[in-house]
Amino acid sequence: MRKFFATLQIFALSFILIFPLGSLQPTYAANTTGTGHIATGGYGKYRGAIYWLDWGKSNGQVLENGDKSVFTTPNGLTYTLTVSDITFINQSTRWSDLSIRKQCKQNYRKIVAAQSNDWEGNNFKYAYNFTDSPAISLRSCAGTMGLTVILDVVDKNGKHSDYGNIVIAGTESLASSPNESYSLEVDTNGTKTPSLNIIETYVNNDRKKTCGVNCNAYNRPGAPAGSSWKDGLAVKAIVDSTATTKKMTINHMSDNEAWPPTYNDGDSHGDAIIAATDVHQVRATVKGGGKQHFAIGVLSTADFGDAPASYEDMNNPALHITNPVISKGDLPDGTYYFKGRNGFENFTNQDGTISSYGSMPTLQLPQLRIGSGIDFEVKPKNSDNADGDDTHQADDEDGVSTLIAHCDGQIKVLNEYNRPAYLHYWIDKNENGTFDNDEYVKQPVPATYFDTINNVKKEKTIAFPNNIFTSENKQERFMRFRITTEENEGVSGLAPDGEVEDVKVTFLNPRVQTGSHDLTCNDTTSPIEFTDLPDTGWTITGDGFTDQVCQGVQGTFTNGKCVISGNSTTKTLDLPKGDYGFEIGNFTEIAPTSCKKTTETIRVEDTCKPAIELEKSTTSTGLIVDDVITYSFKITNTGSGTLSNVVLEDPMPNLFDKNFTTIPTLAEGESTTFTAKYKVTQADVDRGTLTNTATVNTNSERAPLTDTGSVSLPQKSTPKIVLEKEAQPLTDTNQDGIIGGKDDTITYTFTVTNSGTVTLKEITIADDKVANITCQKTTLAPKETTTCTGDAYTITQADIDAGKVENTATVTAKDPQNKPVTDISDSANDNDKDGTDDPTIVAVPQTPKIVLEKEAQPLTDTNQDGIIGGKDDTITYTFTVTNSGTVTLKEITIADDKVANITCQKTTLAPKETTTCTGDAYTITQADIDAGKVENTATVTAKDPQNKPVTDISDSANDNDKDGTDDPTIVAVPQTPKIVLVKTADKTKVTY
Structure with missing residues (x-):
């Protein structure tokens, strides 16, 4: 393991208790991001492998959910640790102490950043020391705080890994009262199963007790000169598991667990590092009587390849995160003690003797x-x-x-x-x-x-x-x-x-003793015999075979090799022609000097194995009706020995010009070619392909031989169908005197032609204007034609308004392979002169015509002056409009110089439809009375479906001039010629 830790790189995050900082006021900052710091001194076992993390906080600032620590290792991996779920768990029993409340009131229920300073009871600084004293520590005061740390790893190309290794390190000795502690908890129910255990303990007495010459006998290397161990290591680990979690807590030993010398004076009794491997996140807690500090970190190890550079994408090399494991595995639930002086790193019993669990675990190779x-x-x-x-x-x-x-x-x-x-x-x-x-x-x-x-x-x-x-x-x-x-x-x-x-x-290749034996099969009925084989450990293999059975061999046949192994001194086999490797022994080691294997090559030449081959071919490339196909039949002796009575047979009917004959003898390697012809029929083309197989038979010394040869030719034609739709001349079907008028009918004729080279079947025609279309034939040979008819089409008013009946039909059929063949109908006349499919158009006559009749109502004494139809009396007119044509008329209006504001009940009229219109009453003038009548006409205007104007001048209800043409409407007004003479006289003078 020395090499492992010499190259290992670990990155960690720390929490530390700092007594001299009790008076600092904690401050808050927005979410921050810190970086990693490698220890520059100390005797810690993993000092060169751990990077401790700050969180972007200065001394005394409060840690917040969402704070991060981000760093990139020299191997190109970027680690991001994120803090979440910071929780106050419970209060210390020392909170009742006034001095503790004063000391902790600013830090209570918080986790606060602190520098790694030189405070009493700080063992951590001797194991992991920093020149610049970064704020890598976090502290809790007079209570238990917890937080979750989530890990993410990404390489320089952005590929993520969710798993790594996290450690927690105590940075201040734990007081025995009130049972200060720190812990690490992992989830054991994830994709990977993490490992959790102690990997290091450390202790230094920094109280600077002066002693004699031998007082530093127990000091670790790196301890300050003149210091001594006052107490020694005295901690315990408590392991507790649930169904989904595992937790390890580090405690100071309590007084009743004391082991001489007594540990009843508080701090400076050592600390430990716990490691959790293969984890995505951990839960850490710290419990302080007054203030307490601890640390958490990431263990980053990686493995790269070392092939030549051409095999590597240097921007994205092969890189593995190599997560180490902890020796001894996980500790079972229980309490474990670490007692002794400096360097004493064994699990102990409560009395200080070494326990059966032995030495402390260490980091080892990955799982x-x-x-x-x-x-x-x-x-x-x-x-x-x-x-x-x-x-x-x-x-x-x-x-x-x-x-x-x-x-x-x-x-x-x-x-x-x-x-x-x-x-x-x-x-x-x-x-x-x-x-x-x-x-x-x-x-x-x-x-x-x-x-x-x-x-x-x-x-x-x-x-x-x-x-x-x-x-x-x-x-x-x-x-x-x-x-x-x-x-x-x-x-x-x-x-x-x-x-x-x-x-x-x-x-x-293994060392072999090579030899060659040519075995010729002269006796065609006897198999090959291998003799003088070893009792066991021999194998016969044959190369060069494809999809054939190794005759008589009870073994396997894989990847073209026939294999048989045995444990007898003689083996008789019936083997095909080929090369066989005869191997004796087995490998005991894969190395050039210890290959214990002997191979001898045996070549079996079976000269008695006959074979025949038939190749049928043609130069034709496809099927066209009445084409003549010439077939060639090449027969070759491909085996050993001469063949006799070679017979070619081809069952294909209607072959002609055949020159087939029996071949008496066919020497080894010799070939003979025959020919035959065939004329393509319509049935062949309709089938789509023409396939034929010939057979050659012969006798050999061993057994009858046969071979076949086949030729398939595809169809070389395109199915095609043509539809023409034609209308018969219009007639006055409904006998209303109008040829092609509304409700008259149109009769259509459909002509279907098979214009391709294959037979078409199941012919049908679809037409949205003609129902019940039937054809004289529904199957057509190439170039054949049929006629189809259906119900007559009845002309609608919409057709007349449009001036024509226009549409197309579609014919559908199936070729011999049941694939659909379609065409859209063409007209007998190329209406648009483009030669393509045109709709069939039937012109229908249009007669736009409108009639206006103007009628006056009886006169009345409107102004009640006693004269009917006198001056200032009024005349009311009624206008009747009739569509007397054959097309619909729209936008109907009436103009009359004597009647204003004329409106009609309808402004659109179908043929033969009538509407009534009225306007303002007309007031009779003196001129009208002098004339004895009121006479005038009105004019109606409308538009036909093509927006052309249609007009009429009004007629009177009475034909005044008896000529039948449009007459003005005349209203007679009464005339009463009358005069009155009044004679007057001057009464003052009368002359007679």
């Missing part, structure tokens, strides 16, 4: 690793031979040998986690200086995969990618091994646990 040891580094150590970090007897490459024989080997791994891990490894198969995707293998490592009896690693067989090596001896390849709980891990980047090992491996 997930490759091999026995791990080097801990701050950066990659890339090297030409992947040995850059082998500074301690190749500790980092102790899981796999650098010499492997016959392309397989073993790797030693250990997984003490209660969850599975994964071994990822790469081999530079093509020697291009990188690890490629096809050079990667992943193997699961089960949970608790280790030798539980001896608590050591187990071996796993390395499974290399297939076909990496040739038979050449001493091939070298670079390999990378990564073990982690991450199932999907790349060749580079951060892993939250485990280890990386880079190795330059030499692959050796």
Whole structure:
């Protein structure tokens, strides 16, 4: 473990009791962020490995939820610790002491930052000392305070890990009254199972007692000159667990637990460091009689690879957070004592004797690793031979040998986690200086995969990618091994646990005694006999076979190898032709000088094994009706010996120009070719493919032989269909005198043509204006046509308003493969002259016409002067508007120079529809009476569906001039010609 702690880097956070600071007023600050400080002096066991953290607070400032401490280690990992859930738990029994209340009133129920100063009872400063005295300590006064610290780790590329290692350190000796303490609590119900235990104790008496020559006999190294141990180490650890948590508390020993010399004078009896590994967060508490301090920290260790730089992404190297474990595991629940003088680091019984639990635990190697040891580094150590970090007897490459024989080997791994891990490894198969995707293998490592009896690693067989090596001896390849709980891990980047090992491996063929025996099969009925075999430990393997059964062999057949092992001195086998390796013995060690294996090569040449091959081919590329296909049939003797009575058969009907004949003999390696022709039919094209298989048969010395040859030709055509829709001439169907008027009908004819080269079936037509369409034929051969008809279409007023009936139909059919074939109808006339599918358009006649009739109501004595129709009496007119045309008219208005404000009940009229309109009454003038009548006309205006104007001048209800044309409306007004003469005389003078 010396090497482990020489390279280890730990970062920690501290809480310390400072008596001289009792009068300081605590102050508050917004959330702050601190950094790490490495101890510059002291004799602590882990002094070079721990970084103590401040929280961005100055001396006397209060710690707040959300305060952080952030630091980056030399290996590129950034740690963030966040404070949360600061809680006051209970009050000290010394709170009743007035001096304590005065001392603590400003710090009560708070955690306050403090510098690591030189106060009485401070053992911590001798183990971990700081030149600049940073405010790394936190204190509680006259009560118990708790807080949670949450850890997050991220590498320089932003990849996170939630797990690390946290320590808590006492920074002031605990008073025996009233049982001061500090504790660390972890969650045991998470993804990983943390380890919790003491890893160090320390004590110094800083009361400067003067003594004689031998008074410093028990001083630790680094203790001030002239000091002495007044009391010695006297602390105890209390372990308490629940179903989901584990907690360790450090107490001063109480008076009734005293062990000579007595410890009844308060402080300076030592402190301890507790470590929790593989944790995401911890809960820490401190209990003070007066003031009490303690510290918490992070243990940061990492492992890098050391392969040549070309195998590494230097901006994102392979990096593992290597979380160490604590020796002896977790302490069972109970109370444990540490008594003695300086350097006394054993668990003791209450009387001071060493307990059966033995020495104090220490930090050891991680629970997930490759091999026995791990080097801990701050950066990659890339090297030409992947040995850059082998500074301690190749500790980092102790899981796999650098010499492997016959392309397989073993790797030693250990997984003490209660969850599975994964071994990822790469081999530079093509020697291009990188690890490629096809050079990667992943193997699961089960949970608790280790030798539980001896608590050591187990071996796993390395499974290399297939076909990496040739038979050449001493091939070298670079390999990378990564073990982690991450199932999907790349060749580079951060892993939250485990280890990386880079190795330059030499692959050796074992030492062999080679020989060659050519065995020729002359007796075709007898198998091959191997004799003089050893009693046990022999294997026969054959290379170069693909998907065939090893005849007579009771063994396995994997990756083209026929394998059989046995324990007899004679073995008879019926083997195919090939090369066989005859191996005796087994590996006892993978090393060049101790390969205990003998291999002899035996080549079996079976000259008596006949074979025949038929190859059928054609130069045609597809099926077109009436094309002629020429087939070629090539027959070859591919085995040993001469074949006789070779017969070619092809069951395909309608072959012609065949020149097939029986071949009397066909020598070894000899070929003969035959031909035949075939004419493609419509049925062949409709099927989509034309497949045919021929067979060749012959007799051999061993057994009858046969082989087949097939040719498949695809369809070379495109199914196509064309639809034309045509309307018959319009007639006066409803006999209303209008041809193509409303409620007349249109009859359509549909013509369907198969314009492709395959037969079409299930022909149907869809038309939104024609129902019940039926076709004379629903299956059409290529170029064939059929006619379809349906119900007549009835013309609507909307059609007349539009001036036309326009639409298209769609034809659908299925080709021989039941795929749909469609077309949109075209018109018999190319209306838009573009040659593409046009809608079928039928023009319908439009006759826009409107009639206005103006009628006056009977005259009345409106002004009640006794004269009906006299001056200032009024005339009321009624206007009747009729749509006498065939299209709908809209926006109907009436203009009349004698009637104002004319409104109509309807302003849109369908054909033959009528509406009534009225306006203001007309007042009769003297001119009208003089004329004896009131005479005028009105004009109606409307718009047809094309917004063209339609007008009419009003007619009278009476045909005044008997000519039948529009007449003005005339209202006769009465005339009463009358005169009155009045004669008057001057009464003063009368003359006769």
